[in-house]
Amino acid sequence: xxxxxxxxxxxxxxxxxxxxxxxxxxxxxxxxxxxxxxxxxxxxxxxxxxxxxxxxxxxxxxxxxxxxxxxxxxxxxxxxxxxxxxxxxxxxxxxxxxxxxxxxxxxxxxxxxxxxxxxxxxxxxxxxxxxxxxxxxxxxxxxxxxxxxxxxxxxxxxxxxxxxxxxxxxxxxxxxxxxxxxxxxxxxxxxxxxxxxxxxxxxxxxxxxxxxxxxxxxxxxxxxxxxxxxxxxxxxxxxxxxxxxxxxxxxxxxxxxxxxxxxxxxxxxxxxxxxxxxxxxxxxxxxxxxxxxxxxxxxxxxxxxxxxxxxxxxxxxxxxxxxxxxxxxxxxxxxxxxxxxxxxxx
Amino acid sequence: xxxxxxxxxxxxxxxxxxxxxxxxxxxxxxxxxxxxxxxxxxxxxxxxxxxxxxxxxxxxxxxxxxxxxxxxxxxxxxxxxxxxxxxxxxxxxxxxxxxxxxxxxxxxxxxxxxxxxxxxxxxxxxxxxxxxxxxxxxxxxxxxxxxxxxxxxxxxxxxxxxxxxxxxxxxxxxxxxxxxxxxxxxxxxxxxxxxxxxxxxxxxxxxxxxxxxxxxxxxxxxxxxxxxxxxxxxxxxxxxxxxxxxxxxxxxxxxxxxxxxxxxxxxxxxxxxxxxxxxxxxxxxxxxxxxxxx
Numbered sequence: 001x002x003x004x005x006x007x008x009x010x011x012x013x014x015x016x017x018x019x020x021x022x023x024x025x026x027x028x029x030x031x032x033x034x035x036x037x038x039x040x041x042x043x044x045x046x047x048x049x050x051x052x053x054x055x056x057x058x059x060x061x062x063x064x065x066x067x068x069x070x071x072x073x074x075x076x077x078x079x080x081x082x083x084x085x086x087x088x089x090x091x092x093x094x095x096x097x098x099x100x101x102x103x104x105x106x107x108x109x110x111x112x113x114x115x116x117x118x119x120x121x122x123x124x125x126x127x128x129x130x131x132x133x134x135x136x137x138x139x140x141x142x143x144x145x146x147x148x149x150x151x152x153x154x155x156x157x158x159x160x161x162x163x164x165x166x167x168x169x170x171x172x173x174x175x176x177x178x179x180x181x182x183x184x185x186x187x188x189x190x191x192x193x194x195x196x197x198x199x200x201x202x203x204x205x206x207x208x209x210x211x212x213x214x215x216x217x218x219x220x221x222x223x224x225x226x227x228x229x230x231x232x233x234x235x236x237x238x239x240x241x242x243x244x245x246x247x248x249x250x251x252x253x254x255x256x257x258x259x260x261x262x263x264x265x266x267x268x269x270x271x272x273x274x275x276x277x278x279x280x281x282x283x284x285x286x287x288x289x290x291x292x293x294x295x296x297x298x299x300x301x302x303x304x305x306x307x308x309x310x311x312x313x314x315x316x317x318x319x320x321x322x323x324x325x326x327x328x329x330x331x332x333x334x335x336x337x338x339x340x341x342x343x344x345x346x
Numbered sequence: 347x348x349x350x351x352x353x354x355x356x357x358x359x360x361x362x363x364x365x366x367x368x369x370x371x372x373x374x375x376x377x378x379x380x381x382x383x384x385x386x387x388x389x390x391x392x393x394x395x396x397x398x399x400x401x402x403x404x405x406x407x408x409x410x411x412x413x414x415x416x417x418x419x420x421x422x423x424x425x426x427x428x429x430x431x432x433x434x435x436x437x438x439x440x441x442x443x444x445x446x447x448x449x450x451x452x453x454x455x456x457x458x459x460x461x462x463x464x465x466x467x468x469x470x471x472x473x474x475x476x477x478x479x480x481x482x483x484x485x486x487x488x489x490x491x492x493x494x495x496x497x498x499x500x501x502x503x504x505x506x507x508x509x510x511x512x513x514x515x516x517x518x519x520x521x522x523x524x525x526x527x528x529x530x531x532x533x534x535x536x537x538x539x540x541x542x543x544x545x546x547x548x549x550x551x552x553x554x555x556x557x558x559x560x561x562x563x564x565x566x567x568x569x570x571x572x573x574x575x576x577x578x579x580x581x582x583x584x585x586x587x588x589x590x591x592x593x594x595x596x597x598x599x600x601x602x603x604x605x606x607x608x609x610x611x612x613x614x615x616x617x618x619x620x621x622x623x624x625x626x627x628x629x630x631x632x633x634x635x636x637x638x639x640x
Binding site: 093094095096097098099100101102106116119120123124125126127128322323324 | 502503505506509512513521522523525526528533534537540541543544545546547550574575576577591593
């Protein structure tokens with residue numbers, strides 16, 4: 001065994017023994033470092049142990065899909081505090097002159113609220129004595145089960161006392177009867193037609209895109225099935241209140257009535273609001289009260305079976321001009337729930 | 347003997363001396379070799395003024411019945427504690443005090459008020475504005491309330507003075523029609539106050555002696571004074587400005603950014619000095635001419 005002294009001197013820390021073996025096959029087979037451990041397999045038990053450890057520590061790679069930063073930040077939004085105003089910590093005023101932001105919102109009767117709105121819309125001030133008066137309604141959309149909510153809904157209601165509401169709807173009326181069609185045109189529908197409307201739509205003469213409401217006689221419904229796809233959710237049905245044996249009252253309701261729809265908060269799904277007009281300041285107090293009562297009862301009737309509590313939490317009266325809103329005693333106007341025809345979700 | 351065994355079996359521990367309360371920076375597991383622990387004489391009904399409630403991590407073994415309690419030797423492991431509760435973090439119960447003088451926002455002289463103990467001490471008790479509502483004190487100062495009502499310089503209510511102060515800083519914009527003829531009446535001013543969020547009856551208002559008739563664009567943006575009387579006692583002057591409102595949106599007068607911060611000309615010359623005073627008193631008043639110079 002010869003020792004390569006020069007090599008040993010060159011390397012600092014180890015004395016490397018050059019082992020020259022007289023190997024008949026591999027003549028220049030010399031190795032400085034014992035490399036046998038790499039080439040030889042470890043004991044079976046050691047191998048098994050290493051494998052088991054590796055398997056245990058192996059984590060499943062979850063494939064994360066790429067979400068752009070903007071969307072990721074949006075997903076992290078929680079919407080902050082609930083939009084519902086809490087004033088349990090506030091008290092009622094004790095002085096005759098008081099600043100409202102330190103006290104609870106005062107509740108007024110409908111007559112008082114209307115009188116106050118009339119003051120601001122007087123000739124000497126806004127000069128808008130026949131302005132529309134809106135009801136701002138806050139709803140509790142949570143169902144009985146936790147984290148379950150009611151869907152958005154909408155309805156067109158005909159109020160007891162008619163007034164010029166600045167709402168316009170596109171309505172299509174379908175009937176077999178010529179007289180009915182004639183009457184429908186006079187009432188002011190966008191389009192009134194018989195069963196030939198099916199062929200007209202299929203050929204492209206008439207477009208269903210812009211029409212918001214479809215009203216049809218009950219007997220005509222099976223004939224309308226071929227064009228059902230064009231109407232989708234707007235397809236008339238008896239349950240919806242858009243189909244019936246006599247469509248004249250239905251048309252009247254859609255032309256003259258007031259439409260309201262709920263808007264749910266993006267993050268707080270139990271909070272929804274409705275803003276709908278129920279009269280004009282020129283009308284008498286009794287008429288306005290009756291209209292409001294009809295509106296509130298209709299909204300309350302939209303409550304499905306899966307909710308047992310009251311739907312409406314708050315009602316404020318406000319107008320288009322002016323910042324004032326007056327909270328009213330709404331519970332007085334809501335009657336016991338009647339078994340009306342339920343209008344389906346929008 | 348049962349008691350003793352019960353005691354010794356206690357895992358819970360109350361440190362009876364707050365002077366040795368461990369600092370908050372300490373980790374949850376505490377090794378308090380400098381802390382004294384006294385075994386309680388009876389069941390844990392004693393009132394202890396503790397700030398930290400600790401629990402031993404390692405159980406202390408029972409001492410044999412025939413041996414003395416004092417022979418129980420505590421080892422290092424027995425001095426390792428875990429924090430159960432920090433009584434500093436608990437919400438304090440409010441404390442009742444009797445007011446000696448009328449305090450804005452709280453009440454009049456002689457009123458019993460409930461407050462957080464820190465606030466009560468720092469704001470009232472230390473300054474001598476109030477006294478603890480102990481049974482003796484309640485008896486002693488029971489006549490304060492009746493005495494107070496006889497005094498004249500007492501405020502009409504706890505909020506009246508503050509309301510008066512806030513009103514004197516306000517600039518009220520009264521919207522009157524641009525096309526229809528009108529004369530300023532108390533109800534117009536009342537409605538303007540209501541739109542601004544201030545509710546008051548017409549009896550509380552005193553309009554200027556000279557009538558204001560319009561529509562008159564010379565009146566636009568000029569100030570006059572209206573006096574408000576709160577609870578028939580406190581008086582507050584409020585600056586008012588007429589704003590002409592046109593029903594037709596096209597005719598409307600353009601909006602001036604935060605017009606209430608800018609000084610305005612006085613409508614009636616006799617009111618000018620007081621108006622100037624109020625303008626200066628309002629901390630947000632801007633003088634654009636001066637600003638331009640700078």
